[in-house]
Amino acid sequence: MNEIAIGIIAITVTIIIYSLILPIHKKVQSPLTLPIVAVSAIMILALLLFDIPYETYMIGGQWIEFLMGPAVVALALPLYRHYDMLKKYMKPIFAGVTIGAFVGVTTGLFMAKALGFERELILALLPKSVTTPVAISIGETLEGPLSLTAVFVVIAGVSGAIISPVIFKLFKLERPIGRGIGMGSASHAIGTATSMDRDALEGSISSIAMILSAIIVSILAPLCALLFL
Amino acid sequence: MVGVFRIITHIFFLYALLLIGNFLQEVFHLFIPGSVIGMLLLFLLLKMGIIKIKWMEEGTSLLLRHLTLFFIPVTIGFMEYLELFKGKGIFLLLITVISTALVMGVGGAVSEQLAHGKETQHE
Numbered sequence: 001m002n003e004i005a006i007g008i009i010a011i012t013v014t015i016i017i018y019s020l021i022l023p024i025h026k027k028v029q030s031p032l033t034l035p036i037v038a039v040s041a042i043m044i045l046a047l048l049l050f051d052i053p054y055e056t057y058m059i060g061g062q063w064i065e066f067l068m069g070p071a072v073v074a075l076a077l078p079l080y081r082h083y084d085m086l087k088k089y090m091k092p093i094f095a096g097v098t099i100g101a102f103v104g105v106t107t108g109l110f111m112a113k114a115l116g117f118e119r120e121l122i123l124a125l126l127p128k129s130v131t132t133p134v135a136i137s138i139g140e141t142l143e144g145p146l147s148l149t150a151v152f153v154v155i156a157g158v159s160g161a162i163i164s165p166v167i168f169k170l171f172k173l174e175r176p177i178g179r180g181i182g183m184g185s186a187s188h189a190i191g192t193a194t195s196m197d198r199d200a201l202e203g204s205i206s207s208i209a210m211i212l213s214a215i216i217v218s219i220l221a222p223l224c225a226l227l228f229l
Numbered sequence: 230m231v232g233v234f235r236i237i238t239h240i241f242f243l244y245a246l247l248l249i250g251n252f253l254q255e256v257f258h259l260f261i262p263g264s265v266i267g268m269l270l271l272f273l274l275l276k277m278g279i280i281k282i283k284w285m286e287e288g289t290s291l292l293l294r295h296l297t298l299f300f301i302p303v304t305i306g307f308m309e310y311l312e313l314f315k316g317k318g319i320f321l322l323l324i325t326v327i328s329t330a331l332v333m334g335v336g337g338a339v340s341e342q343l344a345h346g347k348e349t350q351h352e
Contacts, residue, residue: 014298014301014302015298018295018298018301034297035297035298035301036297036300036301036304039301040301040304040305040307043301043305044305044307044308047305047308048308054305054306054308054309057302058302061301061302061305062302064298064299064301064302065299065302065303067292067299068264068299068300068303069244069247069263069264070240070243070244070246070247070292071243071292071293071296071299072247072262072264072265072267072268073243073244073246073250073264073267073268073271074243074268074288074289074292074293075268075293076268076269076270076271076275077271077275077282077285077286077289077290077293078293079268079272080272080275080276080282083276089340089344091343092339092340092341092342092343092344093340095340095343096336096337096338096340096341096343097336099335099336099339100332100333100335100336100337100339101332101336103328103331103332103335103336104328104329104331104332107324107327107328107331107332108324108325108328111324111328112324115317115320115324117320117321121313121321125321125324125325128325128328128329129328129329129332131296132300132303132304133264133299133300134262134264134265136303137262137263137264137265138262140262141262146303146306147303147306147307147309147310148310148313150300150303150304150306150307151304151306151307151310152321152325153300154300154304154307155322155326155329156325156328156329159325159326159329159330160329160330160333163326163329163330163333164333167330167333167334168337170334171334171335171337171338172338173334173337173338173341175341175344175345177340177341177344178337178338178341178344179337181336181337181340181341182332182333182334182336182337182338182340183333183337185332185333185336185337186329186330186332186333186336187329187333189297189300190297191333193297209336211268214265215265215269218261218262218265219261
């Protein structure tokens with residue numbers, strides 16, 4: 001089969017499964033039906049089953065991935081739309097996100113270092129709290145393994161969505177501001193989507209936190225790598 | 230058909246900003262990703278009124294609506310790391326979950342405390 005055919009099949013199959021999962025997730029609302037989790041899992045199983053290497057899939061997959069960069073630029077729009085709220089809660093938002101970003105980068109780094117993991121693995125762990133396209137860009141700057149970076153991002157997103165009710169109780173987060181900042185700082189887009197389902201204000205604050213956190217972590221992660229690795 | 234063409238134009242516009250962001254990153258040796266620079270640039274252009282939302286709204290909204298789709302190929306790369314999470318690698322998973330819990334709890338608590346304090350001051 002030639003490359004173009006393989007590419008078209010990879011793109012088509014990915015988009016078909018994605019469009020099938022979307023309505024299921026709307027109905028079921030479980031972290032396991034999140035498109036990023038369900039579609040990726042189905043695709044991995046299919047590729048393993050048919051013994052197709054990741055490289056072959058990426059002949060088409062790279063064209064979907066190509067849109068990640070423009071999608072990050074697109075995040076300027078919600079930032080612009082929520083600017084009034086951002087201004088009103090400027091201090092608490094900045095403080096919470098900055099401290100959250102710092103906690104995320106350093107706890108990951110030091111726990112992994114304490115357990116003696118190699119440098120490359122720790123580099124992949126650093127940007128885990130930010131949305132995938134930014135994490136990948138940070139990963140490129142860090143020269144870490146990109147696929148693994150994306151894997152930790154997904155783990156941070158999904159685990160955050162799952163444990164959020166427990167964390168809210170434990171840390172007494174009762175208002176949309178605390179909850180939204182927590183979700184966006186820790187679990188990026190997956191957390192924001194989960195927040196949005198719960199409460200519109202929590203979701204909007206979470207999207208602001210996600211964007212701010214992306215900016216702060218993209219400065220913090222390379223800095224911490226330089227200092228501690 | 231006109232709609233599709235408009236969306237493609239919008240995405241190209243975002244892509245142009247991404248290229249400018251990448252260019253600025255290289256020229257000034259910034260460690261902020263080019264995509265984030267592009268985003269900040271677009272935000273500033275919107276804020277200063279140089280660019281109107283309607284010039285890029287449809288394409289931008291489309292990308293934002295399907296944000297997760299674009300991460301799927303890179304996430305599928307997980308299949309190359311399945312071996313890693315056997316044995317000692319499972320601790321990397323635990324570290325990620327613990328660190329995520331701490332970010333959410335601490336970051337959220339700081340914001341809520343400060344916002345709450347501010348409200349009581351005004352009341």
